[in-house]
Amino acid sequence: NQTTLFIADLHLSTGRPDITAAFLRFMAEEAPRADALYILGDLFEFWIGDDEPNPLHACVAEACRACVGQGTPVYFVHGNRDFLLGRDFAGRAGLTLLPEHTVVELYGKPVLIMHGDTLCTDDRDYQRFRRITHWPWLQWLFRRLPLSWRIKVADGMRNKSQNANQAKSMMLMDVSQLEVERQMAQHKVELLIHGHTHRPDIHQLTLDDRAARRIVLGDWYTQGSVLRVTPEGERLQRRQLG
Numbered sequence: 001n002q003t004t005l006f007i008a009d010l011h012l013s014t015g016r017p018d019i020t021a022a023f024l025r026f027m028a029e030e031a032p033r034a035d036a037l038y039i040l041g042d043l044f045e046f047w048i049g050d051d052e053p054n055p056l057h058a059c060v061a062e063a064c065r066a067c068v069g070q071g072t073p074v075y076f077v078h079g080n081r082d083f084l085l086g087r088d089f090a091g092r093a094g095l096t097l098l099p100e101h102t103v104v105e106l107y108g109k110p111v112l113i114m115h116g117d118t119l120c121t122d123d124r125d126y127q128r129f130r131r132i133t134h135w136p137w138l139q140w141l142f143r144r145l146p147l148s149w150r151i152k153v154a155d156g157m158r159n160k161s162q163n164a165n166q167a168k169s170m171m172l173m174d175v176s177q178l179e180v181e182r183q184m185a186q187h188k189v190e191l192l193i194h195g196h197t198h199r200p201d202i203h204q205l206t207l208d209d210r211a212a213r214r215i216v217l218g219d220w221y222t223q224g225s226v227l228r229v230t231p232e233g234e235r236l237q238r239r240q241l242g
């Protein structure tokens with residue numbers, strides 16, 4: 001024991017049963033042995049409401065619930081894709097929803113955790129999309145639309161975004177170093193853990209002449225990415241999907 005697990009960016013969808021299988025195996029075999037599991041956003045490829053009757057969602061909820069039932073709390077931070085995941089689904093899955101930026105104490109050290117999209121401040125178009133789709137009254141309105149309308153709107157938005165992203169540079173889609181340092185200083189931490197950029201790595205930096213680190217989780221498109229934090233240190237691991 002004495003291990004806390006972190007995952008992000010699984011982008012689960014019915015179109016990728018291999019990722020779902022890897023996640024379910026992880027939830028059954030590894031997660032229950034940990035002190036806690038943190039899911040740092042984009043568990044799902046898209047989310048248009050807790051009322052979508054999708055067998056994948058029921059399956060994932062059951063797997064999370066079983067893990068929590070065995071004594072391992074599962075925390076969830078919203079990603080840029082599943083930001084509409086709400087209290088209904090969280091309740092069914094036994095998930096504890098966390099705010100977008102949270103400082104957790106891990107074996108005596110304060111650690112800042114987040115999805116990571118708020119670090120990408122150079123991508124002005126994305127930040128505008130984020131601001132608008134997070135307006136509470138617009139979310140309220142969207143949630144009240146018939147499911148078939150929400151599916152159409154969401155499909156249209158994803159198609160549009162896919163085309164836009166192909167034109168964006170790699171630099172633009174990465175985090176802003178200035179914003180990383182700003183948020184770490186604001187929360188007074190020397191360790192930041194996030195996902196979103198799909199560039200798994202452990203970055204060293206200095207903040208106020210002190211050594212600090214930023215750990216980036218990888219996505220699960222071609223292999224799993226799991227961060228294990230113990231009192232001794234951190235290990236960023238990869239998992240075969242098959």
Ligand code: OKV
Pocket residue numbers: 045046047048080081082084126129132133134138139142153154155157158161
């Ligand atoms: C998630 C992203 C689609 C990026 C729509 C209000 C509004 C929520 C929504 C619809 C889309 C999430 C919920 C999805 C992320 C995209 C395209 C780009 C960059 C509204 C609140 F405005 F229509 F009223 N949505 N879906 N994108 O398909 O999961 O992250 S989504």
Ligand code: MN
Pocket residue numbers: 009041042079080081115117195196197
């Ligand atoms: Mn993301």
